Amino acid sequence: MSFLFFFLRLYINQNRMTLPPGKYTPEEVAWFRHIFDTYYESIRSFAYFKTGNLDFADDIVQETFLKIWSMRGSIREETVKALLYTIAGNIIKNHYKHLKVEYSFQKENSMESPSESADAEVRMSELNAQLQQALAEIPPGSREVFLMNRIEGLSYAEIAERLNLSVKAIEKRMSEALRVLRERFKYKI
Amino acid sequence: MTSDNQNSDDLNNKELEQFLSEMKGVKVPPSSRSKEDAWRLLMQSVVEEESKVVSMSNSRVWYAIAASVVIFIVAGWSYAWFSTTEKYAPKGYVSDVVLPDGTQIKLNADSKISYPKFFNLVGRKFTLEGEAFFRVMPGEKFTVKDSQNRTVEVLGTEFNVNTRGTVFKVACYQGSVKVHTPETDNVKLTSGLKFESVDGVSAVNSFQSDSISSPSWINGEFYFEGAKLSEVIAELEVQFNVTIVVEGFNPEERIYSGFFRNNNLENAIELVTLPMGLNYEITPDSSKVIISK
Numbered sequence: 001m002s003f004l005f006f007f008l009r010l011y012i013n014q015n016r017m018t019l020p021p022g023k024y025t026p027e028e029v030a031w032f033r034h035i036f037d038t039y040y041e042s043i044r045s046f047a048y049f050k051t052g053n054l055d056f057a058d059d060i061v062q063e064t065f066l067k068i069w070s071m072r073g074s075i076r077e078e079t080v081k082a083l084l085y086t087i088a089g090n091i092i093k094n095h096y097k098h099l100k101v102e103y104s105f106q107k108e109n110s111m112e113s114p115s116e117s118a119d120a121e122v123r124m125s126e127l128n129a130q131l132q133q134a135l136a137e138i139p140p141g142s143r144e145v146f147l148m149n150r151i152e153g154l155s156y157a158e159i160a161e162r163l164n165l166s167v168k169a170i171e172k173r174m175s176e177a178l179r180v181l182r183e184r185f186k187y188k189i
Numbered sequence: 190m191t192s193d194n195q196n197s198d199d200l201n202n203k204e205l206e207q208f209l210s211e212m213k214g215v216k217v218p219p220s221s222r223s224k225e226d227a228w229r230l231l232m233q234s235v236v237e238e239e240s241k242v243v244s245m246s247n248s249r250v251w252y253a254i255a256a257s258v259v260i261f262i263v264a265g266w267s268y269a270w271f272s273t274t275e276k277y278a279p280k281g282y283v284s285d286v287v288l289p290d291g292t293q294i295k296l297n298a299d300s301k302i303s304y305p306k307f308f309n310l311v312g313r314k315f316t317l318e319g320e321a322f323f324r325v326m327p328g329e330k331f332t333v334k335d336s337q338n339r340t341v342e343v344l345g346t347e348f349n350v351n352t353r354g355t356v357f358k359v360a361c362y363q364g365s366v367k368v369h370t371p372e373t374d375n376v377k378l379t380s381g382l383k384f385e386s387v388d389g390v391s392a393v394n395s396f397q398s399d400s401i402s403s404p405s406w407i408n409g410e411f412y413f414e415g416a417k418l419s420e421v422i423a424e425l426e427v428q429f430n431v432t433i434v435v436e437g438f439n440p441e442e443r444i445y446s447g448f449f450r451n452n453n454l455e456n457a458i459e460l461v462t463l464p465m466g467l468n469y470e471i472t473p474d475s476s477k478v479i480i481s482k
Contacts, residue, residue: 036228040228057229150209152217
């Protein structure tokens with residue numbers, strides 16, 4: 001009798017592996033995979049810009065996409081992008097507030113020789129220290145806009161779309177960030 | 190902007206330009222897990238989430254169990270409410286019913302009474318066809334209803350109810366009862382008062398209750414005063430379990446005053462027919478009586 005149960009459980013577990021229980025279609029999974037492929041890096045960057053912590057950023061990505069999955073029945077295609085950022089923003093607001101944001105960026109890997117890359121590392125840590133100090137003074141709202149533009153390379157229009165803001169608002173935040181930086185370099189001299 | 194600001198901007202531009210151009214090659218460090226690992230982890234969470242939904246429907250099973258328990262209770266309760274006990278006194282017999290609460294009911298011949306099996310739970314509600322005498326123990330409300338929705342509400346007492354045919358007679362021997370019919374409002378009877386409704390005409394009259402503490406039929410005596418002969422014949426039929434055939438006259442139109450006892454058929458028939466100048470004939474097996482002019 002217990003043998004039977006053992007095999008029954010084995011059978012059920014196997015079934016779980018291949019065909020997870022729940023009410024969703026292969027199309028839904030494909031759609032989800034597409035969303036994930038398209039926005040994984042962006043959301044992760046956004047979360048990093050907001051929290052300055054790589055582990056947090058990974059967790060936020062997971063939470064954000066899981067939330068999107070649970071909402072899959074009621075999402076309009078054209079709103080997915082902005083929705084992802086809104087969800088990520090809310091998760092950060094609710095679970096990751098009052099963080100001491102400490103960035104540690106990397107230089108894009110170039111075809112430098114080992115000796116040169118050692119030199120680059122030194123330069124990078126210098127730049128990071130500089131960035132850390134400079135960015136810390138930019139108010140949060142403007143900071144991630146600045147980083148999205150300068151590091152992720154998104155256009156104002158693209159950022160506006162993602163954050164559900166007007167291009168005017170993005171321009172305002174960018175100029176705010178640049179104003180702070182300008183101020184900073186003034187005193188440095 | 191003021192020219193002063195403009196100047197300082199120009200002064201700092203170089204530094205800023207350099208800083209911004211330094212930033213150009215900068216990027217967010219890669220994750221400790223690969224994108225594919227991140228996807229796998231995500232799908233794992235999705236599966237967990239979905240099975241949570243499945244286990245949510247397990248709680249539906251609990252709802253179902255709770256619901257069936259409720260249904261079970263309701264069913265049991267309605268069983269207690271609707272299941273009734275029936276007592277029937279056949280023709281030729283008078284039977285005694287004693288209820289668990291001590292209430293005594295004397296059921297006249299060819300009479301049926303039904304009441305809830307668990308009447309101290311559900312209430313003392315009785316339905317009567319025929320005639321019965323009640324000696325009710327004081328306690329909860331006690332009601333007797335007949336098939337035509339005429340009710341007697343008892344306030345702890347002794348009373349007789351007769352619902353034979355179209356007749357509805359209630360006589361109160363002790364205490365008081367309330368009578369309610371579709372045609373009349375509540376009529377309160379105290380001891381010595383009787384309520385009679387024959388063919389829709391109802392009246393309250395007094396009767397001698399000092400000398401008698403219970404209706405005479407209980408002792409096997411049947412008194413009639415100005416009663417239709419048909420009523421008397423019906424009572425005879427029931428008491429002796431005989432069929433009475435009438436020839437040559439209409440018993441509805443003859444009025445009888447008198448009495449009979451239910452211990453001897455021939456004596457009883459004689460007591461009824463002789464004063465009215467009627468002849469009778471009893472078949473040898475005592476199952477049929479022919480009354481003729």
